[in-house]
Amino acid sequence: MQGFIINIRKVKDEDLIVSILAQEKVYTLYRFYGARHSILNIGYKIDFEVDATLKSSMGRLKDVMQLGFSWMGDFEKMYNWQRFIKLFYIHLKEVEHLDSFYFELLNKLITKITKQNPKRAMLEAYIDILEHEGRLHTEHICLLCEQKIEENISLVRGFLPTHPKCSYSKGFDSNHIEELFNEKSAINLNDEEVDYLWDIILQGL
Ligand SMILES: [Zn+2]
Structure with missing residues:
Protein backbone atom coordinates (compact mmCIF):
# COMPACT_ATOMS: atom_id res chain seq x y z
CA MET A 1 0.00 0.00 0.00
CA GLN A 2 1.02 3.63 -0.18
CA GLY A 3 1.55 6.22 2.50
CA PHE A 4 3.40 9.30 3.66
CA ILE A 5 6.02 9.19 6.40
CA ILE A 6 4.83 11.65 9.05
CA ASN A 7 7.17 10.74 11.91
CA ILE A 8 10.38 8.82 12.53
CA ARG A 9 11.77 7.91 15.91
CA LYS A 10 15.18 6.34 16.38
CA VAL A 11 15.18 3.48 18.88
CA LYS A 12 18.22 1.33 19.51
CA ASP A 13 21.24 1.32 17.21
CA GLU A 14 19.83 2.18 13.82
CA ASP A 15 16.35 0.72 14.27
CA LEU A 16 13.43 3.05 13.68
CA ILE A 17 9.80 3.47 14.59
CA VAL A 18 8.10 4.93 11.56
CA SER A 19 4.63 6.47 11.42
CA ILE A 20 2.97 6.38 8.04
CA LEU A 21 -0.24 8.09 6.99
CA ALA A 22 -2.02 5.73 4.61
CA GLN A 23 -5.55 5.81 3.17
CA GLU A 24 -7.33 4.33 6.15
CA LYS A 25 -5.09 4.80 9.14
CA VAL A 26 -1.80 5.97 10.54
CA TYR A 27 0.51 2.96 10.81
CA THR A 28 3.24 2.93 13.41
CA LEU A 29 5.74 0.26 12.42
CA TYR A 30 9.10 -1.07 13.48
CA ARG A 31 11.95 -1.05 11.05
CA PHE A 32 15.06 -3.10 11.79
CA TYR A 33 18.33 -1.71 10.58
CA GLY A 34 19.57 -3.11 7.30
CA ALA A 35 22.62 -1.88 5.41
CA ARG A 36 20.85 -2.21 2.09
CA HIS A 37 17.62 -0.58 3.23
CA SER A 38 16.76 2.66 1.50
CA ILE A 39 17.02 5.84 3.57
CA LEU A 40 13.72 7.00 5.04
CA ASN A 41 12.85 10.57 5.77
CA ILE A 42 9.83 12.55 6.97
CA GLY A 43 7.70 13.65 4.04
CA TYR A 44 8.61 10.77 1.77
CA LYS A 45 5.87 8.96 -0.05
CA ILE A 46 6.44 5.22 0.01
CA ASP A 47 4.99 1.94 -1.06
CA PHE A 48 5.23 -0.58 1.79
CA GLU A 49 4.01 -3.77 3.38
CA VAL A 50 3.24 -4.62 6.98
CA ASP A 51 4.64 -7.80 8.46
CA ALA A 52 2.42 -8.59 11.43
CA THR A 53 4.27 -11.75 12.52
CA LEU A 54 6.32 -9.99 15.19
CA LYS A 55 5.60 -11.13 18.75
CA SER A 56 5.17 -7.55 19.86
CA SER A 57 2.02 -5.63 19.09
CA MET A 58 3.84 -3.44 16.61
CA GLY A 59 4.04 -4.63 13.02
CA ARG A 60 7.24 -4.58 11.04
CA LEU A 61 7.73 -2.27 8.09
CA LYS A 62 8.94 -4.18 5.05
CA ASP A 63 9.29 -4.04 1.27
CA VAL A 64 9.69 -0.28 1.26
CA MET A 65 9.94 1.48 -2.05
CA GLN A 66 10.26 5.23 -2.27
CA LEU A 67 7.81 6.95 -4.61
CA GLY A 68 9.61 10.08 -5.71
CA PHE A 69 8.10 13.36 -6.77
CA SER A 70 9.50 16.05 -9.03
CA TRP A 71 10.42 18.71 -6.45
CA MET A 72 12.10 16.43 -3.89
CA GLY A 73 15.44 18.00 -4.74
CA ASP A 74 14.16 21.54 -4.06
ZN1 LIG B 1 -13.14 41.08 19.76
Missing part, protein backbone atom coordinates in the same frame (compact mmCIF):
# COMPACT_ATOMS: atom_id res chain seq x y z
CA PHE A 75 15.45 22.23 -0.56
CA GLU A 76 12.99 24.98 0.34
CA LYS A 77 9.91 23.15 -0.89
CA MET A 78 11.00 19.97 0.84
CA TYR A 79 11.79 21.77 4.10
CA ASN A 80 8.35 23.38 4.26
CA TRP A 81 6.67 20.13 3.21
CA GLN A 82 8.37 18.28 6.07
CA ARG A 83 7.32 20.89 8.60
CA PHE A 84 3.72 20.67 7.37
CA ILE A 85 3.50 16.89 7.22
CA LYS A 86 4.92 16.50 10.75
CA LEU A 87 1.86 18.35 12.05
CA PHE A 88 -0.32 15.46 10.90
CA TYR A 89 1.44 13.10 13.28
CA ILE A 90 0.43 15.14 16.33
CA HIS A 91 -2.99 15.86 14.89
CA LEU A 92 -3.91 12.27 13.95
CA LYS A 93 -1.89 9.94 16.16
CA GLU A 94 -4.79 9.13 18.48
CA VAL A 95 -7.21 8.53 15.61
CA GLU A 96 -8.04 4.85 15.07
CA HIS A 97 -9.63 4.99 11.65
CA LEU A 98 -9.04 7.67 9.04
CA ASP A 99 -11.05 8.46 5.99
CA SER A 100 -9.03 8.80 2.82
CA PHE A 101 -9.39 12.60 2.85
CA TYR A 102 -5.96 13.17 4.43
CA PHE A 103 -4.08 10.84 2.12
CA GLU A 104 -5.81 12.33 -0.93
CA LEU A 105 -5.12 15.85 0.31
CA LEU A 106 -1.38 15.16 0.55
CA ASN A 107 -1.43 13.48 -2.84
CA LYS A 108 -3.07 16.53 -4.42
CA LEU A 109 -0.61 18.82 -2.66
CA ILE A 110 2.35 17.06 -4.23
CA THR A 111 0.97 17.94 -7.65
CA LYS A 112 0.04 21.49 -6.63
CA ILE A 113 3.48 22.25 -5.22
CA THR A 114 5.03 21.39 -8.58
CA LYS A 115 3.65 24.68 -9.87
CA GLN A 116 2.62 26.70 -6.85
CA ASN A 117 4.44 28.33 -3.94
CA PRO A 118 4.42 25.61 -1.25
CA LYS A 119 3.25 27.82 1.61
CA ARG A 120 0.31 29.08 -0.43
CA ALA A 121 -0.61 25.57 -1.51
CA MET A 122 -0.44 24.27 2.06
CA LEU A 123 -2.36 27.27 3.39
CA GLU A 124 -5.19 26.50 0.97
CA ALA A 125 -5.01 22.82 1.90
CA TYR A 126 -5.28 23.76 5.57
CA ILE A 127 -8.61 25.46 4.84
CA ASP A 128 -9.76 22.16 3.31
CA ILE A 129 -8.78 20.38 6.52
CA LEU A 130 -10.64 22.85 8.72
CA GLU A 131 -13.71 22.54 6.54
CA HIS A 132 -13.52 18.74 6.48
CA GLU A 133 -13.28 18.62 10.25
CA GLY A 134 -16.11 21.13 10.70
CA ARG A 135 -13.78 23.71 12.27
CA LEU A 136 -13.85 26.44 9.64
CA HIS A 137 -15.28 29.59 11.18
CA THR A 138 -16.70 31.52 8.24
CA GLU A 139 -18.85 33.81 10.36
CA HIS A 140 -16.89 36.87 11.40
CA ILE A 141 -17.55 36.79 15.13
CA CYS A 142 -14.66 37.48 17.49
CA LEU A 143 -13.67 34.50 19.59
CA LEU A 144 -12.70 36.75 22.48
CA CYS A 145 -15.38 39.44 22.80
CA GLU A 146 -18.08 37.63 20.79
CA GLN A 147 -18.91 40.80 18.84
CA LYS A 148 -19.16 41.05 15.07
CA ILE A 149 -15.96 41.83 13.19
CA GLU A 150 -16.78 44.72 10.87
CA GLU A 151 -13.43 45.82 9.51
CA ASN A 152 -10.05 44.14 9.77
CA ILE A 153 -9.95 40.58 10.97
CA SER A 154 -7.26 38.69 12.81
CA LEU A 155 -6.77 34.94 12.96
CA VAL A 156 -5.36 32.92 15.83
CA ARG A 157 -4.54 29.21 16.16
CA GLY A 158 -7.03 27.03 14.31
CA PHE A 159 -7.78 30.15 12.23
CA LEU A 160 -10.35 31.33 14.73
CA PRO A 161 -11.40 34.91 13.96
CA THR A 162 -10.75 37.75 16.37
CA HIS A 163 -10.59 41.54 16.34
CA PRO A 164 -6.96 42.63 15.91
CA LYS A 165 -7.33 44.73 19.07
CA CYS A 166 -8.69 41.79 21.09
CA SER A 167 -5.90 39.34 20.24
CA TYR A 168 -3.18 41.98 19.72
CA SER A 169 -2.37 40.42 16.39
CA LYS A 170 -2.06 41.29 12.73
CA GLY A 171 -5.15 42.58 10.95
CA PHE A 172 -6.20 41.36 7.50
CA ASP A 173 -8.65 42.74 4.99
CA SER A 174 -11.87 40.85 5.81
CA ASN A 175 -12.59 40.33 2.12
CA HIS A 176 -9.30 38.53 1.60
CA ILE A 177 -9.94 36.18 4.49
CA GLU A 178 -13.47 35.58 3.25
CA GLU A 179 -12.05 34.68 -0.14
CA LEU A 180 -9.52 32.37 1.49
CA PHE A 181 -12.20 30.62 3.52
CA ASN A 182 -14.92 30.42 0.90
CA GLU A 183 -12.97 29.92 -2.29
CA LYS A 184 -9.83 28.43 -0.72
CA SER A 185 -7.76 30.92 -2.61
CA ALA A 186 -4.84 32.86 -1.17
CA ILE A 187 -4.39 34.82 -4.36
CA ASN A 188 -5.06 38.24 -2.83
CA LEU A 189 -2.80 37.73 0.16
CA ASN A 190 0.73 39.04 -0.17
CA ASP A 191 3.81 37.00 0.73
CA GLU A 192 4.18 38.58 4.13
CA GLU A 193 0.56 37.73 4.97
CA VAL A 194 1.01 34.18 3.75
CA ASP A 195 4.11 33.85 5.96
CA TYR A 196 2.16 35.11 8.94
CA LEU A 197 -0.65 32.59 8.40
CA TRP A 198 1.88 29.83 7.75
CA ASP A 199 3.40 30.50 11.19
CA ILE A 200 -0.05 30.09 12.76
CA ILE A 201 -0.45 26.72 11.01
CA LEU A 202 2.92 25.60 12.39
CA GLN A 203 1.53 26.04 15.91
CA GLY A 204 -0.59 22.96 15.17
CA LEU A 205 -3.37 21.85 12.87
Whole structure:
Protein backbone atom coordinates (compact mmCIF):
# COMPACT_ATOMS: atom_id res chain seq x y z
CA MET A 1 0.00 0.00 0.00
CA GLN A 2 1.02 3.63 -0.18
CA GLY A 3 1.55 6.22 2.50
CA PHE A 4 3.40 9.30 3.66
CA ILE A 5 6.02 9.19 6.40
CA ILE A 6 4.83 11.65 9.05
CA ASN A 7 7.17 10.74 11.91
CA ILE A 8 10.38 8.82 12.53
CA ARG A 9 11.77 7.91 15.91
CA LYS A 10 15.18 6.34 16.38
CA VAL A 11 15.18 3.48 18.88
CA LYS A 12 18.22 1.33 19.51
CA ASP A 13 21.24 1.32 17.21
CA GLU A 14 19.83 2.18 13.82
CA ASP A 15 16.35 0.72 14.27
CA LEU A 16 13.43 3.05 13.68
CA ILE A 17 9.80 3.47 14.59
CA VAL A 18 8.10 4.93 11.56
CA SER A 19 4.63 6.47 11.42
CA ILE A 20 2.97 6.38 8.04
CA LEU A 21 -0.24 8.09 6.99
CA ALA A 22 -2.02 5.73 4.61
CA GLN A 23 -5.55 5.81 3.17
CA GLU A 24 -7.33 4.33 6.15
CA LYS A 25 -5.09 4.80 9.14
CA VAL A 26 -1.80 5.97 10.54
CA TYR A 27 0.51 2.96 10.81
CA THR A 28 3.24 2.93 13.41
CA LEU A 29 5.74 0.26 12.42
CA TYR A 30 9.10 -1.07 13.48
CA ARG A 31 11.95 -1.05 11.05
CA PHE A 32 15.06 -3.10 11.79
CA TYR A 33 18.33 -1.71 10.58
CA GLY A 34 19.57 -3.11 7.30
CA ALA A 35 22.62 -1.88 5.41
CA ARG A 36 20.85 -2.21 2.09
CA HIS A 37 17.62 -0.58 3.23
CA SER A 38 16.76 2.66 1.50
CA ILE A 39 17.02 5.84 3.57
CA LEU A 40 13.72 7.00 5.04
CA ASN A 41 12.85 10.57 5.77
CA ILE A 42 9.83 12.55 6.97
CA GLY A 43 7.70 13.65 4.04
CA TYR A 44 8.61 10.77 1.77
CA LYS A 45 5.87 8.96 -0.05
CA ILE A 46 6.44 5.22 0.01
CA ASP A 47 4.99 1.94 -1.06
CA PHE A 48 5.23 -0.58 1.79
CA GLU A 49 4.01 -3.77 3.38
CA VAL A 50 3.24 -4.62 6.98
CA ASP A 51 4.64 -7.80 8.46
CA ALA A 52 2.42 -8.59 11.43
CA THR A 53 4.27 -11.75 12.52
CA LEU A 54 6.32 -9.99 15.19
CA LYS A 55 5.60 -11.13 18.75
CA SER A 56 5.17 -7.55 19.86
CA SER A 57 2.02 -5.63 19.09
CA MET A 58 3.84 -3.44 16.61
CA GLY A 59 4.04 -4.63 13.02
CA ARG A 60 7.24 -4.58 11.04
CA LEU A 61 7.73 -2.27 8.09
CA LYS A 62 8.94 -4.18 5.05
CA ASP A 63 9.29 -4.04 1.27
CA VAL A 64 9.69 -0.28 1.26
CA MET A 65 9.94 1.48 -2.05
CA GLN A 66 10.26 5.23 -2.27
CA LEU A 67 7.81 6.95 -4.61
CA GLY A 68 9.61 10.08 -5.71
CA PHE A 69 8.10 13.36 -6.77
CA SER A 70 9.50 16.05 -9.03
CA TRP A 71 10.42 18.71 -6.45
CA MET A 72 12.10 16.43 -3.89
CA GLY A 73 15.44 18.00 -4.74
CA ASP A 74 14.16 21.54 -4.06
CA PHE A 75 15.45 22.23 -0.56
CA GLU A 76 12.99 24.98 0.34
CA LYS A 77 9.91 23.15 -0.89
CA MET A 78 11.00 19.97 0.84
CA TYR A 79 11.79 21.77 4.10
CA ASN A 80 8.35 23.38 4.26
CA TRP A 81 6.67 20.13 3.21
CA GLN A 82 8.37 18.28 6.07
CA ARG A 83 7.32 20.89 8.60
CA PHE A 84 3.72 20.67 7.37
CA ILE A 85 3.50 16.89 7.22
CA LYS A 86 4.92 16.50 10.75
CA LEU A 87 1.86 18.35 12.05
CA PHE A 88 -0.32 15.46 10.90
CA TYR A 89 1.44 13.10 13.28
CA ILE A 90 0.43 15.14 16.33
CA HIS A 91 -2.99 15.86 14.89
CA LEU A 92 -3.91 12.27 13.95
CA LYS A 93 -1.89 9.94 16.16
CA GLU A 94 -4.79 9.13 18.48
CA VAL A 95 -7.21 8.53 15.61
CA GLU A 96 -8.04 4.85 15.07
CA HIS A 97 -9.63 4.99 11.65
CA LEU A 98 -9.04 7.67 9.04
CA ASP A 99 -11.05 8.46 5.99
CA SER A 100 -9.03 8.80 2.82
CA PHE A 101 -9.39 12.60 2.85
CA TYR A 102 -5.96 13.17 4.43
CA PHE A 103 -4.08 10.84 2.12
CA GLU A 104 -5.81 12.33 -0.93
CA LEU A 105 -5.12 15.85 0.31
CA LEU A 106 -1.38 15.16 0.55
CA ASN A 107 -1.43 13.48 -2.84
CA LYS A 108 -3.07 16.53 -4.42
CA LEU A 109 -0.61 18.82 -2.66
CA ILE A 110 2.35 17.06 -4.23
CA THR A 111 0.97 17.94 -7.65
CA LYS A 112 0.04 21.49 -6.63
CA ILE A 113 3.48 22.25 -5.22
CA THR A 114 5.03 21.39 -8.58
CA LYS A 115 3.65 24.68 -9.87
CA GLN A 116 2.62 26.70 -6.85
CA ASN A 117 4.44 28.33 -3.94
CA PRO A 118 4.42 25.61 -1.25
CA LYS A 119 3.25 27.82 1.61
CA ARG A 120 0.31 29.08 -0.43
CA ALA A 121 -0.61 25.57 -1.51
CA MET A 122 -0.44 24.27 2.06
CA LEU A 123 -2.36 27.27 3.39
CA GLU A 124 -5.19 26.50 0.97
CA ALA A 125 -5.01 22.82 1.90
CA TYR A 126 -5.28 23.76 5.57
CA ILE A 127 -8.61 25.46 4.84
CA ASP A 128 -9.76 22.16 3.31
CA ILE A 129 -8.78 20.38 6.52
CA LEU A 130 -10.64 22.85 8.72
CA GLU A 131 -13.71 22.54 6.54
CA HIS A 132 -13.52 18.74 6.48
CA GLU A 133 -13.28 18.62 10.25
CA GLY A 134 -16.11 21.13 10.70
CA ARG A 135 -13.78 23.71 12.27
CA LEU A 136 -13.85 26.44 9.64
CA HIS A 137 -15.28 29.59 11.18
CA THR A 138 -16.70 31.52 8.24
CA GLU A 139 -18.85 33.81 10.36
CA HIS A 140 -16.89 36.87 11.40
CA ILE A 141 -17.55 36.79 15.13
CA CYS A 142 -14.66 37.48 17.49
CA LEU A 143 -13.67 34.50 19.59
CA LEU A 144 -12.70 36.75 22.48
CA CYS A 145 -15.38 39.44 22.80
CA GLU A 146 -18.08 37.63 20.79
CA GLN A 147 -18.91 40.80 18.84
CA LYS A 148 -19.16 41.05 15.07
CA ILE A 149 -15.96 41.83 13.19
CA GLU A 150 -16.78 44.72 10.87
CA GLU A 151 -13.43 45.82 9.51
CA ASN A 152 -10.05 44.14 9.77
CA ILE A 153 -9.95 40.58 10.97
CA SER A 154 -7.26 38.69 12.81
CA LEU A 155 -6.77 34.94 12.96
CA VAL A 156 -5.36 32.92 15.83
CA ARG A 157 -4.54 29.21 16.16
CA GLY A 158 -7.03 27.03 14.31
CA PHE A 159 -7.78 30.15 12.23
CA LEU A 160 -10.35 31.33 14.73
CA PRO A 161 -11.40 34.91 13.96
CA THR A 162 -10.75 37.75 16.37
CA HIS A 163 -10.59 41.54 16.34
CA PRO A 164 -6.96 42.63 15.91
CA LYS A 165 -7.33 44.73 19.07
CA CYS A 166 -8.69 41.79 21.09
CA SER A 167 -5.90 39.34 20.24
CA TYR A 168 -3.18 41.98 19.72
CA SER A 169 -2.37 40.42 16.39
CA LYS A 170 -2.06 41.29 12.73
CA GLY A 171 -5.15 42.58 10.95
CA PHE A 172 -6.20 41.36 7.50
CA ASP A 173 -8.65 42.74 4.99
CA SER A 174 -11.87 40.85 5.81
CA ASN A 175 -12.59 40.33 2.12
CA HIS A 176 -9.30 38.53 1.60
CA ILE A 177 -9.94 36.18 4.49
CA GLU A 178 -13.47 35.58 3.25
CA GLU A 179 -12.05 34.68 -0.14
CA LEU A 180 -9.52 32.37 1.49
CA PHE A 181 -12.20 30.62 3.52
CA ASN A 182 -14.92 30.42 0.90
CA GLU A 183 -12.97 29.92 -2.29
CA LYS A 184 -9.83 28.43 -0.72
CA SER A 185 -7.76 30.92 -2.61
CA ALA A 186 -4.84 32.86 -1.17
CA ILE A 187 -4.39 34.82 -4.36
CA ASN A 188 -5.06 38.24 -2.83
CA LEU A 189 -2.80 37.73 0.16
CA ASN A 190 0.73 39.04 -0.17
CA ASP A 191 3.81 37.00 0.73
CA GLU A 192 4.18 38.58 4.13
CA GLU A 193 0.56 37.73 4.97
CA VAL A 194 1.01 34.18 3.75
CA ASP A 195 4.11 33.85 5.96
CA TYR A 196 2.16 35.11 8.94
CA LEU A 197 -0.65 32.59 8.40
CA TRP A 198 1.88 29.83 7.75
CA ASP A 199 3.40 30.50 11.19
CA ILE A 200 -0.05 30.09 12.76
CA ILE A 201 -0.45 26.72 11.01
CA LEU A 202 2.92 25.60 12.39
CA GLN A 203 1.53 26.04 15.91
CA GLY A 204 -0.59 22.96 15.17
CA LEU A 205 -3.37 21.85 12.87
ZN1 LIG B 1 -13.14 41.08 19.76
